[in-house]
Amino acid sequence: MLAVVASSFAQKKEKDQKRPNIVFIMSDDHAYQAISAYGHKLNNTPNIDRIAKNGAIFNNSFVTNSICAPSRAVMLTGKHSFINGKVDNVQEFNWDQESFPKLLQQNGYQTALIGKIHLDGLPQGFDYSAVLPGQGHYYNPDFIINGDKQQLSGYVTEITTDLTLEWLANRDQDKPFCVLYHQKAPHREWLPAKKYYSEYTKMEFKEPKTLFDDYSNRGSAAKSSEMNILQHMNWAGDSKINPEVMEELGIKETSNWGIGALKHNLGRMDAEQRASWDSIYGPINEEFKEIYPSMSQKELMQWRYQRYMQDYLGSIASVDEGVGQVLDFLKENGLDENTIVVYTSDQGFYLGEHGWFDKRFMYEESLRTPFVISYPKEIKPGTEVNEMVQNIDYAPTLLDYAGVKIPKKMQGESFRKLVKNENTEWRDAIYYTYYEYPSIHMVKRHYGVRTHRYKLIHFYYDIDEWELYDLESDPNEMKNVYNDATYAEVKTMMHKRLKEMRKKYGDSDENDQRFLKEYLAKINK
Known part of the structure; x- marks a missing residue:
């Protein structure tokens, strides 16, 4: 045995x-x-x-x-x-x-x-x-x-x-x-580690081609979102501009929590960590004080993009x-x-x-x-x-x-x-959903379907808008062709695919309404 x-x-x-x-x-x-x-x-x-x-x-x-x-x-x-x-x-x-x-x-x-x-x-x-x-x-x-x-x-x-x-x-x-x-x-x-912020804050990174996108060929969802680097990124929490420098330059924080975020994050550091941080980010603040008064909006966007990439990367x-x-x-x-x-x-x-x-x-x-x-x-x-x-x-x-x-x-x-x-x-299409609105960044509720070439998106709740993109001719998604007559057959096909995908995975308008009701009840408590 x-x-x-x-x-x-x-x-x-x-x-x-x-x-x-x-x-x-x-x-x-x-x-x-x-x-x-x-x-x-x-x-x-x-x-x-x-x-x-x-x-x-x-x-x-x-x-x-x-x-x-x-x-x-x-x-x-x-x-x-x-x-x-x-x-x-x-x-x-x-x-x-x-x-x-x-x-x-x-x-x-x-x-x-x-x-x-x-x-x-x-x-x-x-x-x-x-x-x-x-x-x-x-x-x-x-x-x-x-x-x-x-x-x-x-x-x-x-x-x-x-x-x-x-x-x-x-x-x-x-x-x-x-x-x-x-x-x-x-x-x-x-917040990078010391060994990397000492290095990366000295780097400069290539700007994306669409950095100055004006959203002119799309609907209201892209235009009304709040995640533009210049307009919505926090000066203190994100760009690491000290509150006293902001006050001296007359810069208002973009949110009610940006300054608190920086203070809280730096407040967790011990004395040695904080001294090291200040030795690098202090001079960045001093240089910014010198150049800010003469910067154009374009230059300010470019500066904030570099600050973003330095800390992110x-x-x-x-x-x-x-x-x-x-x-x-x-x-x-x-x-x-x-x-x-x-x-x-x-x-x-x-x-x-x-x-x-x-x-x-x-x-x-x-x-x-x-x-x-x-x-x-x-x-x-x-x-x-x-x-x-x-x-x-x-x-x-x-x-x-x-x-x-x-x-x-x-x-x-x-x-x-x-x-x-x-x-x-294997599948030839994927299904997507997004629900968290109204909320930070104000990205509208939407769902959609993507194939290898096309993408159809439906924004709903307080708007009812559709967007269609040809990823082959427009990989940066700069032009919504939903109402373009030359894409009429594609639009019909993509609506059919969307209906099929929602049925396949068990999604529905009833789901959307149920989750919306639950979400609004929680955030309005």
């Missing part, structure tokens, strides 16, 4: 050791334009590029709802926002529902969640969790470690990496593992460094061949395109996300995938690799065969 038990245990251990480990890396608001593997030459991310070089890069990876918490809920559940219930940052997330970490845990994986998740409540499906409450802080952040809140000294990106490496080193080595390694950076407000540098440390750990410990490594972001982000920062819209820079994956046992180095995938697909794909049955309730599909370049039927 003992021999039978021992043999059974040995077989299980051998099976577990063959199942792939998973390192799922997600940053916050990391635009694909800011990953050098995508070829935009804005910055260098050599370690994220290692994943793409050793595995696959996805050129058409998209989100279903471009905002932080809902995107993470989609990632966990493999279901659209209107199905998993987390449609905006206000609604509560139901941790009791099925998720891919829970299923992995139930099937013998050791699981961990480390860093930012931005979903209230104690995370379920993890043997270990060390998460940032809410948005978290860049300097000396609080972490909730298995339910216990404590403040840790240092820089949040480095701490998140250290916690991940510590967990990996002390894991149960008899089990396959899945760790969700999630960085806060580069979320607003952008400087924050990403630490993220990329952490990715390198984790990849090195896997290699040094003989884990790299049997470990799936994913790098992605919770959504895309505007880096000055259309004059904007932030996300939310169904326009490309917000909709499109970076996604690279390596798995030496199965994925050939240098693979490119051009089919359209979405974040509903992450959960079923990882379950597929792990040999765990994919629940029927998951709406995404495994793209494992796509990565292997096997012939497989």
Whole structure:
């Protein structure tokens, strides 16, 4: 009997050791334009590029709802926002529902969640969790470690990496593992680490072609949004102009929380951190005092764009460094061949395109996300995938690799065969929704469908407007052709596709009204 038990245990251990480990890396608001593997030459991310070089890069990876918490809920559940219930940052997330970490845990994986998740409540499906409450802080952040809140000294990106490496080193080595390694950076407000702000504040970056977009060939949604770098970005919290300098120059803050944000963020620093910060950002403030009185609006926009990129990209540098440390750990410990490594972001982000920062819209820079994956046992180095995938697909794909049955309730599909370049039927359109309005940035509620060439968007609630874009002739989405007679057949076709997609995924006008009613009730409390 003992021999039978021992043999059974040995077989299980051998099976577990063959199942792939998973390192799922997600940053916050990391635009694909800011990953050098995508070829935009804005910055260098050599370690994220290692994943793409050793595995696959996805050129058409998209989100279903471009905002932080809902995107993470989609990632966990493999279901659209209107199905998993987390449609905006206000609604509560139901941790009791099925998720891919829970299923992995139930099937013998050791699981961990480390860093930012931005979903209230104690995370379920993890043997270990060390998460940032809410948005978290860049300097000396609080972490909730298995339910216990404590403040840790240092820089949040480095701490998140250290916690991940510590967990990996002390894991149960008899089990396959899945760790969700999630960085806060580069979320607003952008505070880089000392080693990078000293360097990046001296850099100058190429402006996007649409930086001075006037939205003249689109509807009211783009014109009425509030995320223009010059008009809506906070002077203190975002551009790091000290309140006393603003007062001296007669500059009014663009929001009622910008000055408080800067004071709070810098107030978390210890004396040494603050002195280092002031040694770099103090001279920036002094120089700004000299040049501001003679600057035109165009020059001011250009100046603010550079300030934005310096801090945003400087924050990403630490993220990329952490990715390198984790990849090195896997290699040094003989884990790299049997470990799936994913790098992605919770959504895309505007880096000055259309004059904007932030996300939310169904326009490309917000909709499109970076996604690279390596798995030496199965994925050939240098693979490119051009089919359209979405974040509903992450959960079923990882379950597929792990040999765990994919629940029927998951709406995404495994793209494992796509990565292997096997012939497989795949979607030719994706569906998108956005709900958080009226709110910060004032992006109208909308939904839409995108094919490889066309995009149809419906803005609703306090407006009723349609937009249609030909992504082949107009990749920057500068001209709405919805009422262009030459696109009449395309418009009909896209309306048909939209109707099909809403039916396929279970969305409806009734959903829109229900979530709107719940949202307004919460924000008006």
